[in-house]
Amino acid sequence: xxxxxxxxxxxxxxxxxxxxxxxxxxxxxxxATVIAWTTEYAADVPLVVGVALFALGLIGALLSLVxxxxxxxxxxxxxxxxxxxxxxxxxxSNAWVTYALTAGLAVACFAAYLGVHSTVLLVAGxxxxxxxxxxxxxxxxxxxxxxxxxxxxxxxxxxxxxLVSTWLRRHR
Numbered sequence: 001x002x003x004x005x006x007x008x009x010x011x012x013x014x015x016x017x018x019x020x021x022x023x024x025x026x027x028x029x030x031x032a033t034v035i036a037w038t039t040e041y042a043a044d045v046p047l048v049v050g051v052a053l054f055a056l057g058l059i060g061a062l063l064s065l066v067x068x069x070x071x072x073x074x075x076x077x078x079x080x081x082x083x084x085x086x087x088x089x090x091x092x093s094n095a096w097v098t099y100a101l102t103a104g105l106a107v108a109c110f111a112a113y114l115g116v117h118s119t120v121l122l123v124a125g126x127x128x129x130x131x132x133x134x135x136x137x138x139x140x141x142x143x144x145x146x147x148x149x150x151x152x153x154x155x156x157x158x159x160x161x162x163l164v165s166t167w168l169r170r171h172r
Contacts, residue, residue, distance in 0.1 A: 037052075083105050138150060
């Protein structure tokens with residue numbers, strides 16, 4: 001109940017004074033509310049909380065892309081971070097859900113960049129890709145790859161996605 005009340009107050013404050021601080025406060029209140037509601041009513045808490053936070057991040061990104069949440073770069077960054085945090089929550093028994101959500105976030109960020117041209121979307125796509133590929137490699141090999149090989153995979157993914165992002169940015 002307290003988180004929901006805080007969210008309502010944060011919405012009112014943002015509507016009255018739409019500043020960066022109000023946007024951050026609204027995001028924190030929304031995250032707290034989602035966590036409070038999902039942990040109270042969920043059987044598989046990590047999965048439900050993760051999916052709910054992922055959805056919250058996508059909703060926040062959509063609201064910022066249609067210019068409801070401002071400043072747009074900050075709202076996009078907070079939304080992408082929330083979605084990525086949510087995507088990583090089900091890790092464990094629901095590893096493939098984690099991988100699907102994280103990869104979906106990366107694809108969504110790169111696709112949205114083609115229409116919006118916000119560098120924040122490129123960065124979020126690169127980060128999500130750099131996280132998910134080594135996780136999948138680790139899982140597919142049942143941890144047989146060493147830490148050094150996994151680090152090489154992560155570095156290669158980071159370089160490749162950074163190169164593609166740079167190319168996209170220059171040729172838009």
